[in-house]
Amino acid sequence: MHEFDFVDRAQSNGEKYVLRSKLFGNDEVIPMWVADMDIATPACVMDAVRHRLDHPVVGYEIMRERAYDAQCEWVERHHGWPMRSEWLSYSPSVVASIGCAIRAFSEEGDEVIVQSPVYPPFYDMVRSNNRRLVLNPLTQNGSGEYRVDLEDLRAKITPKTKLLFLCSPHNPVGRVWSREELIALGNLCLQNGIVIISDEIHSDIVFPPNIHLPLASLSPEIGENTVTLLGPGKTFNMAGFSISTVAISSQGLRERYRAQQHKVHFGEGAVLSHVAFEAAYAQGEVWHAALINHLRANRDMIEQWCRLHPIIGFRKPQGSYLAWLDCRALKMGDRELRDFFVMEAGLGLSAGLSFGKEGSLFMRLNFAVAHEILERALEQLSQALKRNGHG
Template identity: 55%
Template sequence: MRYDFSTSVPREDTNSEKYVLREKLFGTKGVEPLWVADMDIDTPDFVLNAVKKRLEHPVIGYEEVPSSMFDAQIEWMKREHNVEFVLEDMLYSHSVVASMNVAIEAFTQKGDKVIVQTPVYSPFFHSVIEHERDILKNPLKQKDDGSYTFDIEDLKSKIDEKTKLLLLCSPHNPVGRVWKREELEEILKVCLKHNIVVFSDEIHCDLVYAPSKHTPFVSLSQEARNITVTAIGVGKTFNMAGFAISSVAIPNRDLREKFLKVYNRIHFANGSSLSHAAFETAYKDGREWLEALKEHLLKNYNMLQKVCEKFPHLIKVTPIEGTYLAWLDCRGMKLRDKELRDFFVKEAKLGLSAGLGFGREGSGFMRLNFAVCFVKMLQIVSSLEKVLLEYKKID
């Protein structure tokens, strides 16, 4: 089947977060919002049709998570990522961030240290602080080509007896890395040596571009299975964040029981019957749509890269292997962070995520969500090229 991503349904009057909050965040409604990590691309018809079918039954009441829902996800993960889970490993969650907060409370105590590898999605460090744990910051290293890798020596030098948990972002938001197996194995060695639990946020695992291949942390070895909590779901892959459903996979029984003590106290319950139907159908019927989507996203990224290549002394796109989030190195513009943000808002009319929001290491960077339809992407790159031409003249 052929899927068309040339246009998408407008979202301005649909209570979409990225549109509703434009004026509050950017001081104007006159920007294209490219910050929140959902797609301005229509959620697949087969997902919406599953919800419509469920609505044929006139009662929407409390519902248990159907085993068939997790079975569909387990089969997907085995086929697409060569990792095996069983039904008892799986728990419902309404979001990865909620799961992360449970993990912090379950596996650490006040005063313990949690490893965070910056620059990274801001809830990674905000969640640690809110639980009164200490952040052990292990910044990523940027290589000559602009890509990033782990700084293992820095990590080894900072760990002590209070270090209990590592928050891994894989694939990485915002730098776009899909970690190679050997990189993850280095992290595993350190964590095994120091009895550190790994919470692996793998929500972007399906959004990976060839030849890169996602390696689930839990798949590295039996030892990895014993220390890993994996957060996965359909929200990013199929543009289903509004269904508020994801999952947590915990193969180790002791870890699962510790997690459940906090999880049950909070009372996560079982989610929405409509979300169950959407989740299961996405995993059963979504492979062909996803392949077409990734082809489209990569074209969008290449369009952005070509524009930036015209102004290499001003702006560079970090090489991407996964996600639909471009990490723009704007340090060549020699602007302070507020000035850089204002440049994109006031001149380019683009509402991006400021790099500082991902940690101090994000200074001079901006994150741009390129998961939009083709027509909108044309407008974005045209606007960006125009203002960079003007800036070049002034510079």
């Protein structure tokens, strides 16, 4: 089997597959929603886990220093940020880290800024922790590129604003933020005493010539005001190992964060995850380079398809394996649009509206699949459009 061939995940209880009937009303749709890949996890990760299972005891274990070092070396090699292992805390999930960060750095009733449209748990975590959600919607320039609206942000800051969530690269719009944008945002938050929670889980899926810049690397002051969330889940398709890290260079913020994490007893996680994490960062380089080529070819396939079907608006994502399809020209409502994708095209995508109201009439397509699956999905969409008079 070639590294990026089709893998059947229906039998292994893959969420993207087993929830199809519940979400889309049938089991036939090609599932292109949850942000994991229908691509085999790297052999170096699986081999390391198998090897660990040769030992007869799976007890409580702690993360080895070597594992954290492997992640630091990866981050420095790929993103030029000399992240240090003593800044890191283990976390079972980036979303769980967001919950802890909210509690560590704000009080009930405080305001948290979220840049919509965005990964839905950002909203849920603010609301379920009884903080006030303040939206700073992204804007689109004339050519459809999404930008941070600094003026709107400035106008929305109050003495109760304590946190801003940055999604970098951005899910779902696919932006890899530029140095200028990040510095402007970082400085504005710094001047107003707002801690930035920078979710960089998609940072290793970036297409040249774009480069991911860790927010915390941009100046010592911004670094001291940033909580960076990182993990191998997206990069190496190993979300099921439930392991990620939180990098905080400021001692004060780190202590506050860790005190909160202690209260919910994250502990050190599971030994097989430790092993998988270390193998991925230490040995995953060649696999990762091939992955980026594979995903880039898929992204370009979508772009070519959209050129032939201009009714669907598309800007190539600079990062992530998520295509943000602008379906406004189809002149359907959100419900109708979703039904069209499911019933006419046989595709299970994420509805744009689920990322916030700015996502209305968009659909998010996860293209981390084998080439032939993407070809089939696009062909099904072509046929559906043709039948609806958009051929």
